[in-house]
Amino acid sequence: MDKKIYLTLATVTILLIGAGCNQATPQPKININTQNTIPTNKVTPPATDNTINTKVENKTIPNTKTFTVKANNYKFDQTNIIVNQGDEVEIVFVNQEGFHDFVLDEFNARTKQLTANNSETIKFIADKVGTFEYYCSVGKHRQMGMVGKLIVE
Template sequence: MSQKAILWFVVAVVVVLGVGYMMSNRAVAPAEVPAGESATVLPGSESVATSSEPVTPTEAGIGVNGSVGGGATVAGPSTQSFTVTGSNFSFAPAQMRVKQGDTVKITFVNSNGFHDLVIDEFTARTKQLAAGASETIQFVADKKGSFEYYCSIGTHRQMGMKGTLIVE
């Protein structure tokens, strides 16, 4: 085979690989999800619900302000559950808010690409997940402050794949 034919073959392979990479990492427009409803991302699905608003979870019968029924206040730590969706270079929601002492349960759903979720201060991290996979982590928010959660793969964090956990 001549050197010119080999060169054309190498160029063709590089082009095919580049197009394949771009197609697998294309951005997907977020789906509309009405307030108060949740979205489920199925394996192979690319629909993602996003919000730039802080999310404070509610438990059955307990309002966001801690009131129950007739206005009584609930005291003490509780379990706060979140679903965080990761897509290429962003998390939704970008902010979560809990009280000190709460048990925090985060289900990370990876909608596309290859990502994880890490919160260093609480030694909490998921495995690195392929598109369509999910994992749940749990920890106690035992210190107050603002803590960054991020994707530790490559330069994803520097590219904006991060959010904030606020412990009050």
């Protein structure tokens, strides 16, 4: 091989390599955008439900007040019963002798007429304010003083 041609080839080769290096496409810059790559795992807490109403209405659950009223010839042992409006009144009527009952007209409350040593329990809602007389409806027992007062405040 001619020495001149060899050198020329070598030069061309070097130039080509150099050109190749220069022409090499630069590596694209990786754009690290950390703000976009960090996942946002924000967990939204469940909204507190403030609309649940736990308030208990007193109208649906009345206070029950129990009174035992004993009957003798011819009186009740309990002649004053005081409650609040809206209370549920429970009367445990116990007839200890004779023939008696317990009647409270304004609240449509009454027991059966009972013979001695019997009892009956009745309930009613004291839904109006005032003083009301309860009595025994047998014979003339009411006129004889077999009465009492229910006071609703």
